Amino acid sequence: MTQTGEEAALPAPSVALDDQLCFALYAASRAMTARYRPMLEELGLTYPQYLVMMLLWEEDQQTVGQLGHRLALDSGTLSPLLKRLTAAGLVTRHRRVEDERSVAIALTDSGRALRERAYAISQDMICALSMGVEEFSDLKQTLNVLTHRVNEAPRSL
Secondary structure (H helix, E strand, O other), X not given: OOOOHHHHOOOOOOOOHHHOHHHHHHHHHHHXXXXXXXXXXXXXXXXXXXXXXXXXXXXOOEEHHHHHHHHOOOHHHHHHHHHHHHHOOOEEEEEOOOOOOOEEEEEOHHHHHHHHHHHHHHHHHHHHHOOOHHHHHHHXXXXXXXXXXXXXXXXXX
């Protein structure tokens, strides 16, 4: 079998852990969430709750379905998380008048007030990474492309 230039440039198959992209991503993800944890504990949030709050700070009054779509979470995972945010007094949940099958999530005054404190977390994380704007942007774009390709790749048996 002949190889094209693109195929020849692919990494060689390996079972060594240090050669695995999946492990590098896993380790990076764990390191990032561990770095966030103490800052988020001061806000009384877990990392997944923080992600929900960021979406609501971008645009208040979203449905559970909209939040789930953006976060790639199903309602079985998202519902308990939203119940805890409701119990903490950060969001409200109510059935939408126009479609009672749909639940709308809205920020409370306390939830909106948390935004300013959370802004400092984002700033601290950017500083901790010691990346320039271009490097930061390139990495984010590369990860977005990777996510898209993994989600679109055909599944093999």
